[in-house]
Amino acid sequence: MERTLVLLKPDAVKRGFMGKILSRFEDAGLKVIGAKMVWIDKNLGEKHYNDIGKVQQRHGEMVFQALLRFMASGPVMALCLEGVNVVENVRKMCGGTEPKSAAPGTIRGDFSHISYAQADQQGKAIENIVHASGNADEAKQEIALWFKPEELHSYKTVHEVHVF
Numbered sequence: 001m002e003r004t005l006v007l008l009k010p011d012a013v014k015r016g017f018m019g020k021i022l023s024r025f026e027d028a029g030l031k032v033i034g035a036k037m038v039w040i041d042k043n044l045g046e047k048h049y050n051d052i053g054k055v056q057q058r059h060g061e062m063v064f065q066a067l068l069r070f071m072a073s074g075p076v077m078a079l080c081l082e083g084v085n086v087v088e089n090v091r092k093m094c095g096g097t098e099p100k101s102a103a104p105g106t107i108r109g110d111f112s113h114i115s116y117a118q119a120d121q122q123g124k125a126i127e128n129i130v131h132a133s134g135n136a137d138e139a140k141q142e143i144a145l146w147f148k149p150e151e152l153h154s155y156k157t158v159h160e161v162h163v164f
Ligand code: ADP
Pocket: 053, 055, 058, 059, 063, 067, 096, 097, 116, 119, 120, 124, 125, 126, 127, 128, 130, 131, 132, 134
């Protein structure tokens, strides 16, 4: 059994998609063991994307700063999900980074459509609805960054009887 961190980004919260997206994870039989809304500051944004994702190195300073502005532009919903191969499964459910190229049926493909070119032209981060941990090590670090141990809950769902 594995855990992963998901953030419903400010665009998802402001567009009223929290319930729909949470339902997709619940429908897949994943267990929600932590959930909260947080309006982050640049500091937490930097910790999240720099220590863990190394976004600055991969995409450059402009994109990194735009991403920090976007992530601090409203509250996010932080989720900790548990399930079998949940890191890989949730990434698959989220779809590719660029909404324009994300496959239909994925969260990013279904709830957003913009392109890298359009975001770059506006000096904005790609607003792509969700963040999900990239691998098991990142997931461990990200869960520890976003949740205190007492905010994660241990309980049994019916899926543990009928799905797992
Ligand atoms: P992912 O979130 O799919 O794991 P990355 O970790 O590479 O993708 O990037 C983090 C976030 O930075 C993306 O989800 C997106 O919001 C933003 N981003 C990535 N590349 C660009 C880009 N070229 N232009 C604007 N925003 C970008």
